[in-house]
Amino acid sequence: MAKIFCVANQKGGVGKTTTTVNLAAGLAKVGQRVLLVDLDPQGNATMGSGIDKRQLELTVYDVLLESASITEAAIFSDKCGYHVVGANRELAGAEVELVDLEHRDQRLKLALAAVQNDFDFVLIDCPPSLSMLTLNGLCSAHGVIVPMQCEYFALEGLTDLVNTIKQVHANLNRDLKIIGLLRVMFDPRITLQQQVSEQLKSHFGDKVFNTVIPRNVRLAEAPSYGLPGVVFDPSAKGSHAFVEFARELVERIPTM
Ligand code: ATP
Numbered sequence: 001m002a003k004i005f006c007v008a009n010q011k012g013g014v015g016k017t018t019t020t021v022n023l024a025a026g027l028a029k030v031g032q033r034v035l036l037v038d039l040d041p042q043g044n045a046t047m048g049s050g051i052d053k054r055q056l057e058l059t060v061y062d063v064l065l066e067s068a069s070i071t072e073a074a075i076f077s078d079k080c081g082y083h084v085v086g087a088n089r090e091l092a093g094a095e096v097e098l099v100d101l102e103h104r105d106q107r108l109k110l111a112l113a114a115v116q117n118d119f120d121f122v123l124i125d126c127p128p129s130l131s132m133l134t135l136n137g138l139c140s141a142h143g144v145i146v147p148m149q150c151e152y153f154a155l156e157g158l159t160d161l162v163n164t165i166k167q168v169h170a171n172l173n174r175d176l177k178i179i180g181l182l183r184v185m186f187d188p189r190i191t192l193q194q195q196v197s198e199q200l201k202s203h204f205g206d207k208v209f210n211t212v213i214p215r216n217v218r219l220a221e222a223p224s225y226g227l228p229g230v231v232f233d234p235s236a237k238g239s240h241a242f243v244e245f246a247r248e249l250v251e252r253i254p255t256m
Protein backbone atom coordinates (compact mmCIF):
# COMPACT_ATOMS: atom_id res chain seq x y z
CA MET A 1 0.00 0.00 0.00
CA ALA A 2 1.32 3.42 -0.94
CA LYS A 3 2.62 5.75 1.73
CA ILE A 4 1.06 9.14 1.08
CA PHE A 5 2.98 12.22 2.18
CA CYS A 6 2.22 15.91 1.86
CA VAL A 7 5.11 18.30 1.45
CA ALA A 8 3.72 21.34 3.21
CA ASN A 9 4.65 24.61 4.83
CA GLN A 10 2.34 27.61 4.59
CA LYS A 11 5.37 29.83 4.18
CA GLY A 12 6.16 30.67 0.56
CA GLY A 13 9.44 29.86 -1.15
CA VAL A 14 10.84 27.57 1.54
CA GLY A 15 11.65 24.72 -0.84
CA LYS A 16 8.45 22.61 -0.93
CA THR A 17 8.46 22.07 -4.68
CA THR A 18 12.20 21.50 -4.84
CA THR A 19 11.81 18.89 -2.11
CA THR A 20 8.84 17.21 -3.79
CA VAL A 21 10.38 16.80 -7.25
CA ASN A 22 13.84 15.82 -5.99
CA LEU A 23 12.51 13.39 -3.41
CA ALA A 24 10.28 11.86 -6.11
CA ALA A 25 13.28 11.48 -8.42
CA GLY A 26 15.44 10.17 -5.55
CA LEU A 27 12.84 7.57 -4.57
CA ALA A 28 12.49 6.50 -8.20
CA LYS A 29 16.27 6.15 -8.36
CA VAL A 30 16.31 3.75 -5.43
CA GLY A 31 13.62 1.61 -7.08
CA GLN A 32 10.38 2.96 -5.63
CA ARG A 33 7.18 3.44 -7.64
CA VAL A 34 6.27 7.10 -7.17
CA LEU A 35 3.28 9.30 -7.95
CA LEU A 36 3.67 13.06 -7.58
CA VAL A 37 0.47 15.07 -7.18
CA ASP A 38 0.78 18.79 -7.85
CA LEU A 39 -1.77 20.61 -5.66
CA ASP A 40 -0.46 24.10 -6.43
CA PRO A 41 -2.07 26.22 -9.20
CA GLN A 42 1.43 27.60 -9.88
CA GLY A 43 2.17 24.18 -11.46
CA ASN A 44 5.87 24.37 -10.57
CA ALA A 45 6.18 20.71 -9.64
CA THR A 46 4.53 19.80 -12.96
CA MET A 47 6.93 21.93 -15.00
CA GLY A 48 9.85 20.82 -12.82
CA SER A 49 9.06 17.21 -13.72
CA GLY A 50 9.34 17.89 -17.45
CA ILE A 51 5.61 18.19 -18.11
CA ASP A 52 4.23 21.29 -19.80
CA LYS A 53 1.34 22.51 -17.64
CA ARG A 54 -0.18 24.42 -20.59
CA GLN A 55 -0.53 21.24 -22.66
CA LEU A 56 -2.32 19.15 -20.03
CA GLU A 57 -5.68 17.66 -20.95
CA LEU A 58 -6.44 16.35 -17.48
CA THR A 59 -5.11 17.72 -14.22
CA VAL A 60 -5.67 17.38 -10.50
CA TYR A 61 -8.52 19.87 -10.97
CA ASP A 62 -10.46 17.21 -12.92
CA VAL A 63 -9.63 14.68 -10.21
CA LEU A 64 -10.94 16.96 -7.43
CA LEU A 65 -14.14 17.62 -9.35
CA GLU A 66 -14.49 13.89 -10.04
CA SER A 67 -14.44 14.22 -13.80
CA ALA A 68 -11.27 12.11 -14.08
CA SER A 69 -9.58 9.34 -12.11
CA ILE A 70 -5.96 9.47 -10.98
CA THR A 71 -5.13 6.78 -13.54
CA GLU A 72 -6.63 8.88 -16.33
CA ALA A 73 -4.90 12.08 -15.24
CA ALA A 74 -1.46 10.66 -14.39
CA ILE A 75 1.37 11.05 -16.89
CA PHE A 76 4.64 9.13 -16.67
CA SER A 77 7.67 11.38 -16.89
CA ASP A 78 10.24 9.31 -18.79
CA LYS A 79 13.14 11.52 -17.84
CA CYS A 80 12.27 11.62 -14.16
CA GLY A 81 11.06 8.05 -13.64
CA TYR A 82 7.83 8.83 -11.82
CA HIS A 83 4.16 9.53 -12.53
CA VAL A 84 2.68 13.02 -12.22
CA VAL A 85 -0.83 14.31 -11.80
CA GLY A 86 -0.25 17.87 -12.95
CA ALA A 87 -1.73 21.24 -12.12
CA ASN A 88 -2.13 24.60 -13.79
CA ARG A 89 -3.98 27.86 -13.18
CA GLU A 90 -7.33 26.16 -13.67
CA LEU A 91 -6.83 24.67 -10.21
CA ALA A 92 -7.23 28.08 -8.57
CA GLY A 93 -10.94 27.85 -9.47
CA ALA A 94 -11.35 24.56 -7.63
CA GLU A 95 -11.20 26.38 -4.33
CA VAL A 96 -14.51 28.12 -5.07
CA GLU A 97 -16.11 25.24 -6.94
CA LEU A 98 -15.48 22.78 -4.12
CA VAL A 99 -17.23 24.90 -1.52
CA ASP A 100 -20.73 23.62 -2.27
CA LEU A 101 -19.78 20.02 -2.90
CA GLU A 102 -20.12 17.08 -0.57
CA HIS A 103 -16.94 15.64 1.01
CA ARG A 104 -15.10 18.62 -0.42
CA ASP A 105 -12.04 18.01 1.75
CA GLN A 106 -11.96 14.26 1.04
CA ARG A 107 -11.94 14.38 -2.76
CA LEU A 108 -8.25 13.63 -3.24
CA LYS A 109 -8.30 10.92 -0.58
CA LEU A 110 -11.14 9.10 -2.35
CA ALA A 111 -9.37 9.38 -5.71
CA LEU A 112 -6.06 8.09 -4.32
CA ALA A 113 -7.72 5.06 -2.74
CA ALA A 114 -8.12 3.59 -6.24
CA VAL A 115 -4.35 3.59 -6.93
CA GLN A 116 -2.95 2.71 -3.52
CA ASN A 117 -1.54 -0.58 -4.77
CA ASP A 118 0.04 0.90 -7.88
CA PHE A 119 2.64 2.99 -6.04
CA ASP A 120 5.02 2.77 -3.08
CA PHE A 121 4.94 6.52 -2.47
CA VAL A 122 2.55 9.35 -3.27
CA LEU A 123 4.05 12.82 -2.75
CA ILE A 124 1.75 15.83 -2.73
CA ASP A 125 3.20 19.28 -3.39
CA CYS A 126 1.06 21.77 -1.46
CA PRO A 127 0.59 25.49 -2.17
CA PRO A 128 1.91 28.08 0.31
CA SER A 129 -1.39 28.46 2.19
CA LEU A 130 -3.69 26.52 4.46
CA SER A 131 -6.46 26.45 1.83
CA MET A 132 -9.06 23.90 0.74
CA LEU A 133 -6.41 22.50 -1.61
CA THR A 134 -3.91 21.98 1.20
CA LEU A 135 -6.73 20.56 3.31
CA ASN A 136 -7.41 17.96 0.60
CA GLY A 137 -3.74 17.07 0.73
CA LEU A 138 -3.69 16.79 4.53
CA CYS A 139 -6.88 14.69 4.56
CA SER A 140 -5.39 12.18 2.10
CA ALA A 141 -2.00 11.78 3.72
CA HIS A 142 -0.39 9.50 6.27
CA GLY A 143 1.98 12.25 7.16
CA VAL A 144 3.58 15.59 6.43
CA ILE A 145 7.13 16.34 5.41
CA VAL A 146 7.98 19.93 6.34
CA PRO A 147 10.86 21.56 4.51
CA MET A 148 12.28 24.50 6.39
CA GLN A 149 15.09 26.97 6.29
CA CYS A 150 17.02 27.42 9.49
CA GLU A 151 16.21 31.08 9.94
CA TYR A 152 15.21 33.29 12.82
CA PHE A 153 11.43 32.99 12.43
CA ALA A 154 11.45 29.33 11.43
CA LEU A 155 10.16 27.99 14.75
CA GLU A 156 7.43 30.61 14.97
CA GLY A 157 6.16 29.74 11.51
CA LEU A 158 6.02 26.11 12.50
CA THR A 159 3.50 26.75 15.26
CA ASP A 160 0.69 27.52 12.78
CA LEU A 161 1.43 24.44 10.75
CA VAL A 162 1.67 22.19 13.78
CA ASN A 163 -1.68 23.51 15.05
CA THR A 164 -3.33 22.93 11.68
CA ILE A 165 -1.97 19.39 11.55
CA LYS A 166 -3.30 18.78 15.09
CA GLN A 167 -6.74 20.03 14.10
CA VAL A 168 -6.89 17.93 10.97
CA HIS A 169 -5.72 14.96 13.00
CA ALA A 170 -8.44 15.50 15.61
CA ASN A 171 -11.32 16.18 13.24
CA LEU A 172 -10.66 14.82 9.79
CA ASN A 173 -7.76 12.40 9.49
CA ARG A 174 -6.68 10.22 12.40
CA ASP A 175 -3.69 8.93 10.42
CA LEU A 176 -2.07 12.32 10.01
CA LYS A 177 1.19 13.12 11.72
CA ILE A 178 4.40 15.00 11.11
CA ILE A 179 6.80 12.57 9.51
CA GLY A 180 9.67 14.93 9.83
CA LEU A 181 11.25 18.33 9.43
CA LEU A 182 13.73 18.61 6.59
CA ARG A 183 16.40 21.27 6.85
CA VAL A 184 16.83 22.76 3.38
CA MET A 185 18.97 25.45 1.71
CA PHE A 186 21.36 24.91 4.57
CA ASP A 187 24.61 26.85 4.71
CA PRO A 188 26.87 25.55 7.51
CA ARG A 189 29.03 28.69 7.34
CA ILE A 190 26.20 30.76 8.76
CA THR A 191 26.29 30.57 12.55
CA LEU A 192 22.62 31.47 12.91
CA GLN A 193 21.63 28.53 10.73
CA GLN A 194 23.65 26.17 12.90
CA GLN A 195 22.01 27.59 16.01
CA VAL A 196 18.49 27.25 14.64
CA SER A 197 19.33 23.74 13.45
CA GLU A 198 20.37 22.81 17.00
CA GLN A 199 17.21 24.40 18.41
CA LEU A 200 15.13 22.35 16.01
CA LYS A 201 16.82 19.15 17.12
CA SER A 202 16.40 19.85 20.80
CA HIS A 203 12.75 20.82 20.28
CA PHE A 204 11.64 18.13 17.84
CA GLY A 205 14.17 15.33 18.48
CA ASP A 206 14.00 12.49 15.99
CA LYS A 207 11.26 14.31 14.06
CA VAL A 208 14.15 16.15 12.42
CA PHE A 209 15.52 14.16 9.50
CA ASN A 210 19.21 13.33 9.68
CA THR A 211 19.75 14.35 6.08
CA VAL A 212 20.39 18.05 5.51
CA ILE A 213 19.87 19.61 2.08
CA PRO A 214 22.60 22.18 1.35
CA ARG A 215 22.08 25.40 -0.53
CA ASN A 216 23.20 24.40 -4.00
CA VAL A 217 22.88 26.42 -7.18
CA ARG A 218 22.40 23.31 -9.36
CA LEU A 219 19.12 22.60 -7.55
CA ALA A 220 17.97 26.13 -8.35
CA GLU A 221 19.02 25.88 -12.02
CA ALA A 222 17.37 22.53 -12.71
CA PRO A 223 13.73 23.77 -12.94
CA SER A 224 14.59 25.99 -15.93
CA TYR A 225 15.50 22.76 -17.74
CA GLY A 226 12.24 21.15 -16.61
CA LEU A 227 14.06 18.65 -14.42
CA PRO A 228 14.66 17.89 -10.74
CA GLY A 229 18.29 18.53 -9.75
CA VAL A 230 18.68 14.80 -9.05
CA VAL A 231 18.10 14.15 -12.78
CA PHE A 232 19.64 17.34 -14.19
CA ASP A 233 22.97 16.96 -12.40
CA PRO A 234 23.18 13.75 -10.38
CA SER A 235 26.71 14.55 -9.22
CA ALA A 236 25.79 17.86 -7.57
CA LYS A 237 25.97 18.05 -3.78
CA GLY A 238 22.27 18.90 -3.50
CA SER A 239 21.33 15.92 -5.68
CA HIS A 240 23.37 13.54 -3.53
CA ALA A 241 21.61 14.92 -0.47
CA PHE A 242 18.16 14.28 -1.94
CA VAL A 243 19.00 10.69 -2.90
CA GLU A 244 20.32 10.23 0.63
CA PHE A 245 17.06 11.70 1.95
CA ALA A 246 15.07 9.24 -0.19
CA ARG A 247 17.05 6.38 1.39
CA GLU A 248 16.48 7.75 4.89
CA LEU A 249 12.74 7.95 4.25
CA VAL A 250 12.56 4.38 2.92
CA GLU A 251 14.46 3.19 6.00
CA ARG A 252 12.08 5.02 8.32
CA ILE A 253 8.93 3.48 6.85
CA PRO A 254 8.92 0.31 8.99
CA THR A 255 9.13 2.43 12.18
CA MET A 256 6.18 4.64 11.22
P1 ATP B 1 6.09 28.25 -3.13
O1 ATP B 1 5.69 28.54 -1.72
O2 ATP B 1 6.00 29.46 -4.03
O3 ATP B 1 5.39 27.05 -3.69
P2 ATP B 1 8.28 26.52 -2.55
O4 ATP B 1 8.15 26.41 -1.07
O5 ATP B 1 7.73 25.42 -3.36
O6 ATP B 1 7.66 27.90 -3.06
P3 ATP B 1 10.66 26.29 -4.11
O7 ATP B 1 9.98 26.78 -5.34
O8 ATP B 1 10.98 24.85 -4.04
O9 ATP B 1 9.82 26.74 -2.84
O10 ATP B 1 12.01 27.08 -3.84
C1 ATP B 1 12.06 28.50 -3.80
C2 ATP B 1 13.33 28.96 -4.53
O11 ATP B 1 14.49 28.48 -3.86
C3 ATP B 1 13.41 28.42 -5.94
O12 ATP B 1 13.98 29.39 -6.76
C4 ATP B 1 14.36 27.22 -5.81
O13 ATP B 1 15.04 26.94 -7.01
C5 ATP B 1 15.29 27.69 -4.72
N1 ATP B 1 15.85 26.56 -3.95
C6 ATP B 1 15.14 25.60 -3.31
N2 ATP B 1 15.95 24.75 -2.66
C7 ATP B 1 17.23 25.18 -2.91
C8 ATP B 1 18.53 24.72 -2.50
N3 ATP B 1 18.69 23.67 -1.72
N4 ATP B 1 19.61 25.43 -2.94
C9 ATP B 1 19.45 26.51 -3.72
N5 ATP B 1 18.27 26.99 -4.12
C10 ATP B 1 17.16 26.34 -3.73
Ligand code: MG
Pocket residue numbers: 016017018040044126127
Ligand atom coordinates in the same frame (compact mmCIF):
# COMPACT_ATOMS: atom_id res chain seq x y z
MG1 MG C 1 6.03 25.38 -4.59
